Amino acid sequence: MSDKQITVTSPLLPDREEFGQLLKEIWDSKWITNNGQFHKQLEKALCEYLKVPFISLFTNGTLPLLTALQALRITGEVITTPYSFVATTHSIWWNGCKPVFVDIEESTCGIDPDKIEAAITPKTTAIMPVSCYGKPCKMDEIQAIADKYGLKVIHDAAHAFGIEVNGESWLNKGDMASLSFHATKVYNTLEGGALVVHDEQTKKRIDYLKNFGFAGETEVVAPGINSKMDEVRAAYGLLNLKQVDEAIEKRHQVAIQYREALRDVKGVRYFDDMPGVRHNYSYFPIFINAEEYGMTRDELYFKLKEQGILGRRYFYPLISTFSTYRGLPSAAQENLPVATKIANEVICLPMHHELGKEDVERILKIILK
Numbered sequence: 041m042s043d044k045q046i047t048v049t050s051p052l053l054p055d056r057e058e059f060g061q062l063l064k065e066i067w068d069s070k071w072i073t074n075n076g077q078f079h080k081q082l083e084k085a086l087c088e089y090l091k092v093p094f095i096s097l098f099t100n101g102t103l104p105l106l107t108a109l110q111a112l113r114i115t116g117e118v119i120t121t122p123y124s125f126v127a128t129t130h131s132i133w134w135n136g137c138k139p140v141f142v143d144i145e146e147s148t149c150g151i152d153p154d155k156i157e158a159a160i161t162p163k164t165t166a167i168m169p170v171s172c173y174g175k176p177c178k179m180d181e182i183q184a185i186a187d188k189y190g191l192k193v194i195h196d197a198a199h200a201f202g203i204e205v206n207g208e209s210w211l212n213k214g215d216m217a218s219l220s221f222h223a224t225k226v227y228n229t230l231e232g233g234a235l236v237v238h239d240e241q242t243k244k245r246i247d248y249l250k251n252f253g254f255a256g257e258t259e260v261v262a263p264g265i266n267s268k269m270d271e272v273r274a275a276y277g278l279l280n281l282k283q284v285d286e287a288i289e290k291r292h293q294v295a296i297q298y299r300e301a302l303r304d305v306k307g308v309r310y311f312d313d314m315p316g317v318r319h320n321y322s323y324f325p326i327f328i329n330a331e332e333y334g335m336t337r338d339e340l341y342f343k344l345k346e347q348g349i350l351g352r353r354y355f356y357p358l359i360s361t362f363s364t365y366r367g368l369p370s371a372a373q374e375n376l377p378v379a380t381k382i383a384n385e386v387i388c389l390p391m392h393h394e395l396g397k398e399d400v401e402r403i404l405k406i407i408l409k
């Protein structure tokens with residue numbers, strides 16, 4: 041048996057020859073950024089693939105969050121989840137707003153809609169939920185609350201590439217949805233990201249905002265930023281789009297193998313597919329009940345690590361425990377019992393398109409003791 045390290049993920053890479061041909065086109069054209077031909081092609085191709093009306097490409101998955109808050113002129117307090125990657129909360133902070141943490145629900149790891157209303161104050165202007173691990177969070181319930189109180193919804197859909205519920209793209213939920221195309225994601229453009237919006241006018245505004253606010257050669261209409269995707273990444277993204285379905289299917293097979301083996305293991309919980317949902321298998325989190333399993337999450341995490349299996353504790357520690365945020369009243373542990381429990385139970389097992397059956401068996405052997 042091989043003792044090579046198995047990392048939590050591995051990037052989907054386009055064919056180098058094909059990429060080389062596109063690079064030649066970029067070199068020949070000398071047009072390397074600022075809404076070039078590959079940028080335009082990728083926006084169009086992604087709209088079709090993701091079944092969304094308008095998309096604007098970005099350099100990563102953090103800047104679309106920042107830009108969405110700017111575009112919607114969000115101020116005051118933004119309700120969000122502590123169970124995410126720090127970028128979610130940082131984007132609120134960078135906009136000069138105050139994050140207000142609301143606990144999550146165990147079944148989706150998304151923000152618990154039943155706990156949102158109690159966190160709304162006269163200063164609340166928006167809700168920023170996350171479809172964590174690509175599991176659809178309760179967007180309809182969240183939207184109903186937002187409508188009742190006149191709040192905006194910015195969906196951090198960094199993990200939710202290609203997620204559909206009953207044939208409808210989950211990215212069309214909320215006022216805007218933000219995607220990450222980072223190397224560690226199901227679909228990557230090296231670094232990259234995007235914002236999904238509902239109408240042409242808003243798309244135009246986002247395109248201005250990601251280009252310093254320029255609405256023409258001499259006119260600046262807003263205090264924009266520079267977060268444009270360049271031609272090299274857009275070309276790379278076009279090639280990766282052709283093979284992402286195959287990669288997702290390979291991940292699906294890995295999920296099946298994990299689930300079959302873990303079904304009867306006491307103290308190990310995992311997610312099954314949800315009815316009507318097209319999943320992307322971006323992560324395979326398991327949750328360890330130490331008492332039932334006979335070992336703590338950290339004991340298992342380090343045991344796996346010792347044997348070259350580099351799972352990750354996404355998302356531990358909670359964002360609300362980091363120094364910037366822990367002084368906020370909503371960051372108190374008593375306010376976030378479910379998120380605290382889940383953060384102490386989770387390990388994301390290796391999950392990617394290159395994992396073979398033997399790799400998964402090697403991982404499972406350690407978990408099954």
Ligand code: T4K
Pocket residue numbers: 047048049050051100101102103124125127128170196198199220221222223224232233350352354
């Ligand atoms: N919102 C949410 C909910 C997010 O999860 C994220 C990002 C964002 C917003 C912001 O999107 P971006 O601005 O990042 O586009 C990773 C990623 O850096 C981050 O994108 C991601 N979420 C987060 C959950 O995970 P790290 O620090 O854990 O990644 P790293 O470098 O330790 O890589 C993990 C493993 O992946 C490595 O052990 C091996 C493999 N890997 C990684 C890279 C970078 C490769 O094989 N090749 C590579 O090039 O944060």
